[in-house]
Amino acid sequence: MERIVRKLLSLAVLLIGGTTVLKASEPGYIDSGATAWMLTSTALVLLMIPGLAMFYGGLVRSKNVLGTIMHSFVAMGIISVLWVVIGYSMCFGSNVLGGWIGWNRNYVLLKGIDSSIMEAGIPEYVFSMFQGKFAIITPALIAGAFAERVSFRAYCYYIALWSIFVYNPLCHWVWASDGFLYNLGAKGAIDFAGGTVVHISAGVSGLVTALYIGARRGYPYRVIRPNNLVITMLGAGLLWVGWFGFNAGSSISSGLSTAQALTATQVAAATGALTWIIIEGVHQGKSTALGFASGILAGLVSITPAAGVVQPYGALVIGATASLICYMAIQIKNRIGYDDSLDAFGIHGVGGIVGALLLAFFIRKSWMTEAANASGGSWSVWNQFGVQAIAVLIAVAYAAVMTYLIVIALNRFIKLKSSDEDEMAGLDRAYHGERGYGMLNPS
Numbered sequence: 001m002e003r004i005v006r007k008l009l010s011l012a013v014l015l016i017g018g019t020t021v022l023k024a025s026e027p028g029y030i031d032s033g034a035t036a037w038m039l040t041s042t043a044l045v046l047l048m049i050p051g052l053a054m055f056y057g058g059l060v061r062s063k064n065v066l067g068t069i070m071h072s073f074v075a076m077g078i079i080s081v082l083w084v085v086i087g088y089s090m091c092f093g094s095n096v097l098g099g100w101i102g103w104n105r106n107y108v109l110l111k112g113i114d115s116s117i118m119e120a121g122i123p124e125y126v127f128s129m130f131q132g133k134f135a136i137i138t139p140a141l142i143a144g145a146f147a148e149r150v151s152f153r154a155y156c157y158y159i160a161l162w163s164i165f166v167y168n169p170l171c172h173w174v175w176a177s178d179g180f181l182y183n184l185g186a187k188g189a190i191d192f193a194g195g196t197v198v199h200i201s202a203g204v205s206g207l208v209t210a211l212y213i214g215a216r217r218g219y220p221y222r223v224i225r226p227n228n229l230v231i232t233m234l235g236a237g238l239l240w241v242g243w244f245g246f247n248a249g250s251s252i253s254s255g256l257s258t259a260q261a262l263t264a265t266q267v268a269a270a271t272g273a274l275t276w277i278i279i280e281g282v283h284q285g286k287s288t289a290l291g292f293a294s295g296i297l298a299g300l301v302s303i304t305p306a307a308g309v310v311q312p313y314g315a316l317v318i319g320a321t322a323s324l325i326c327y328m329a330i331q332i333k334n335r336i337g338y339d340d341s342l343d344a345f346g347i348h349g350v351g352g353i354v355g356a357l358l359l360a361f362f363i364r365k366s367w368m369t370e371a372a373n374a375s376g377g378s379w380s381v382w383n384q385f386g387v388q389a390i391a392v393l394i395a396v397a398y399a400a401v402m403t404y405l406i407v408i409a410l411n412r413f414i415k416l417k418s419s420d421e422d423e424m425a426g427l428d429r430a431y432h433g434e435r436g437y438g439m440l441n442p443s
Contacts, residue, residue, distance in 0.1 A: 031121025037254035038126045044245025045133035049076055049140060051238030055293070056144050057436075058232030059342050064148045065227055065436035067427025071143035071155060075136050078156060079163050083132040084110055090168040091131065095178050102172045102179075120252045130249060131171075138167055138198045144342035145206025148224075149216045149423055152431035154414040158209075161410065166205060166402045170197050170395060181391050185383060186375035187367075189391035190359060192261065193250035195305025195352040196395045203349020204396050205403040207340060212407045213417040215339035217424070227436075229289055236293035240269055243300045247307040260364075261307040265300065268307075268319030272299020275323035294347060298326040301351035306359035314362025322354040356392050360385035 053072035060068045079087070086108060093104030106112025116124035139159035143150075150158075173179040174191050181189040181196075191197055216224065226232060248262040276295025277287035302322030303315050310318065330346040340346060360381055363371075371379040407416060422430035429435065 028117045029121060030117055030123065031254075034120060034252075034254040035122045035126060037258065038122050038130055038249060038252065041245035041249025042126065042130040042133060044242045045130065045137065045249065046076075046242075048239050048242030048246065049073070049133075049137055051235045051242055052137065052140055054231045054235030055239060055297075056147060056235070056342055058228040058230065058235060059226045059290075060148050061224060061426070062227040062437055063426025063428055063435075065428065066434055067152065067431055068143070068147050069436075070152065070427075070432065071147070072140040074152075074156060075140040075159055078160055079136040079139060080132060082160060082163055083128075083135050087135055087163065087168055088128050088132070090164070091135075091171040092176050093172075095172075095176075099173075099178070099180055101169050102176050118252075122252070127252065131175075134194055134198060134246075135163060135167055135171070138194075138202050139163055141198070141202040141344060141348055142206040142209065143344075145203075145210040145340045145344035146213055147341040148427065149341075149418050150213065150416060151414065151418055151422075152427065154410060154416045157410055157414060158406065158416070161406050162205065162403065165406065166201060166399055167197070170201055170398065173394075174391070181394065184390065185387035186379040187371045189387050190309055190363075190384070191305045191356065191391070192308040193247045193304045195301070195356045196391055199301050199304060199348040199352030200356065200392060200395045201399040203345040203347075203352060204399040206344035207338075207349060208400050208403045209407055209416075210340050210345075211338060212404070212411075215337075216341065217420060219339045220334075220337045226290070233289055233293055236296050240296055240300065243269070243304075247304060251308060257308055260311075263312055264303055264307045264310055264315035267312045267315040268299040268303030268322075269296050270299070271316045271319035272296060272302070272323040275299075275320045276327060279324060279327050294326070294330075294343070295323045297347050298323040298351045301348055302355035302358070305352065305356045306362070309364060309367050310359055310362040311364050314359070314364075317362065318355055318358050321358060322351045325354050326350050353392055353396075356388050357385065360388050 049072050053069040056072065057065045057069040088110065089104050089107035090101045093102035093107055096103040104112070110125070110128060113124040113128065118124050118127055120127075139162055142159070142162070143155065173181040174189060174197050176182060189196070218224075243265055244262055247265045248258045251257040251261055273292050273295035276291045276298065280291040281287045299319035299322060302318050303310075306314070306318060326347050329350045330343050333340055333343070333346055363381070363384070368379070368381075371384070410416060418427070418430065
């Protein structure tokens with residue numbers, strides 16, 4: 001009797017085990033671990049947007065703090081709606097118009113993915129919302145280049161047009177399975193989490209727009225000081241935390257590649273921050289809080305395209321190199337005198353370019369082996385560097401030209417730059433009828 005019971009129990013275990021394996025291999029199976037991590041990553045990337053708002057808001061004058069913060073927050077409304085209506089379809093649909101954009105009518109309004117489960121084991125809703133957060137933060141980054149002098153109404157139209165005509169095509173080229181940059185070379189142009197799609201495009205577009213609308217009143221002869229570096233530092237901290245979702249979430253899994261990307265992100269951010277304050281200490285005799293925050297961002301931006309393919313020593317070199325080059329870029333800006341208000345190009349544009357190019361020299365061996373096998377042994381570091389350089393040049397040229405066309409067309413209908421009267425009064429009062437500080441009348 002006892003032996004019969006044991007055999008029955010053994011058979012039950014085998015059946016349960018076999019059912020579990022079968023279920024995991026069935027189409028439509030949801031990997032709860034990967035899904036939970038992707039939900040967390042989506043929330044972390046969204047957290048970066050108020051973090052960016054605080055970072056930028058603390059760097060402007062007190063009369064512009066609310067207006068600057070609104071640039072980040074209004075993107076959450078405008079771009080979220082556009083993403084659901086057409087953005088996801090344009091980015092991840094099949095090639096149309098010669099591959100310039102994607103399109104899938106089932107993705108319009110997300111109406112065709114209600115029960116769709118991706119091969120990674122996550123609902124497609126989760127992937128769509130995760131990618132949508134990237135679409136939100138990218139135009140918000142641009143706002144730092146022309147902070148304190150842009151019309152709020154014009155800015156709203158600007159980010160909507162920019163999202164449709166610049167971000168969506170670039171996203172499709174780099175991340176869609178039939179995008180031409182995704183398939184360039186042996187294994188495509190590497191942009192693990194948005195160095196090209198997000199940071200290079202935002203930095204270059206910010207620079208073009210800033211040059212077009214001109215400098216703030218009195219710049220560079222009048223000293224323009226931050227209103228609250230405490231807020232800026234807290235914003236930098238939130239960005240650092242949120243970036244783990246930004247980079248590690250881009251693995252679209254919860255496993256080894258996730259851990260690799262998370263580790264590289266931490267190493268590059270820390271190295272970038274330390275490098276910046278060391279350079280400041282040598283160059284200026286003092287290491288500033290703003291310098292530390294700037295170094296954090298330089299490290300994070302530069303590791304974004306590389307996080308999933310480089311080992312920690314590569315992240316260390318990339319973070320340190322980007323911090324040095326971004327520091328130099330800002331010094332050059334100060335000498336030339338163009339008004340990139342919050343150094344959007346100097347950190348995001350330059351840092352993204354550095355990371356996208358340098359990653360070719362620090363790719364882990366396992367990825368190299370896969371690339372060599374895929375190319376029949378013709379892959380090499382220099383071949384990959386060439387692919388990266390082509391992708392960078394295309395992103396820079398496309399973002400610059402399309403942004404220039406957008407600002408020219410938009411400025412014919414809505415004046416982009418604030419009037420002298422509105423700029424003197426401040427964005428908060430001119431466009432929102434509010435004040436960031438001292439809302440209560442003391443009388």
